[in-house]
Amino acid sequence: xxELTVAFAGMNVLLRHDHDxxxxxxxxxxxxxIGFGGSRERVVDILEHDHKGLFRLASADVNYYTGSLGxxxxxxxxxxxxxxxxxxxxxxxxxxxxxxxLDGKVMLLPxxxxxxxxTLTAWLAAKEDITCLTDELVLVSEEGGGLxxxxxxxxxxxxxxxxxxxxxFLPKGALADSLEDxxxxxxPLRRINAIAPPLHLVPTQLLFPFFRPGVxxxxxxxxxxxxxxxxxxxxxxxxxxADHGFSLLTRLARSxxxxxxxxxxxxxxxxxLNDLFPPICVQPGL
Numbered sequence: 001x002x003e004l005t006v007a008f009a010g011m012n013v014l015l016r017h018d019h020d021x022x023x024x025x026x027x028x029x030x031x032x033x034i035g036f037g038g039s040r041e042r043v044v045d046i047l048e049h050d051h052k053g054l055f056r057l058a059s060a061d062v063n064y065y066t067g068s069l070g071x072x073x074x075x076x077x078x079x080x081x082x083x084x085x086x087x088x089x090x091x092x093x094x095x096x097x098x099x100x101x102l103d104g105k106v107m108l109l110p111x112x113x114x115x116x117x118x119t120l121t122a123w124l125a126a127k128e129d130i131t132c133l134t135d136e137l138v139l140v141s142e143e144g145g146g147l148x149x150x151x152x153x154x155x156x157x158x159x160x161x162x163x164x165x166x167x168x169f170l171p172k173g174a175l176a177d178s179l180e181d182x183x184x185x186x187x188p189l190r191r192i193n194a195i196a197p198p199l200h201l202v203p204t205q206l207l208f209p210f211f212r213p214g215v216x217x218x219x220x221x222x223x224x225x226x227x228x229x230x231x232x233x234x235x236x237x238x239x240x241x242a243d244h245g246f247s248l249l250t251r252l253a254r255s256x257x258x259x260x261x262x263x264x265x266x267x268x269x270x271x272x273l274n275d276l277f278p279p280i281c282v283q284p285g286l
Contacts, residue, residue: 001045006081007035009139009150010091013084017046022055025069028179028188029077032153042084046077059084071157071183078154082137086237092141092150093245094236099133099151100124101197106149107205107276108138108256110234116211116263119162122187123266126169131193132156133201137236140203140248147251149201155179155186165266205276206231206258217268219276220260227253 004015004026015026026046027034042059049056049066057065057076065076086094098109098121111117118135125132137152155178158166163185167175171192179186208222208230222230231249238244259276263269 004034006030006033008033008085008152009089011085011089013081014043016043019048021069022046029074044080070181071179071186074186088240089237090240092139093248094137094139096234096236097138098135099138099149101131102129105204106201107207108203109207109209110231111209116209118158119166120209122156122158122166125192126171131197132189133197140252147203149203155188158185160184203252203256206256208260210262212262213264215262215264217263217272219272222258222260224253227258
């Protein structure tokens, strides 16, 4: 059995596998998170199920998924690994959120599944001078008296309903190492990002996306009092913290500018977002 360790926020998950295809698949999914970051939580096995290209995902003698090494298998594996990394993690508050960097400033895009988080993150990441850190998860913690972010860096994950649109504005060559099937599209961030992010990630802006079909684009500033419940709704591991992460999220709400973005398409988004970004430029070659 070969082994690969995924490290995030002071926790480790050991991935074991027995096949070259599984090895390539795991490096595609977790290439930016390989290492050792603290205590080992659980062991996850990806085992060849038969000789027809099917694999089995298992942990502690429980089978979680059986199928080919595609987007569906990746989704099941991410769910299992993230659960293992966060199940007892109390080093900070984990939020369902995308994260981007522009001119050294870090913007979070918190949102539940279906809010348009990944689609909007991909649209912004395709713009010049914007670096994508994640479209899935960030850990907010305290360091040196301030707030810092640890992104769960993975390929952009796009559902079938948005992938065709997103593919039209991604940089040329972005799809060279992608994974695509009937269940969606996954694009490595290294194929999109041209600029390395800063090592010290301090949150400065919050943008809450709300996808609403047929509704015109609109940007609304939010007060800290309105931001806090929205952040709480995106909290993944609050149960592990003594105050359920309330103090950290209150600090985040009070220390950042925050906006609510309602959108149904990308038409008009550049105009609406002019208050948040310098003129948004498409990468050369698009």
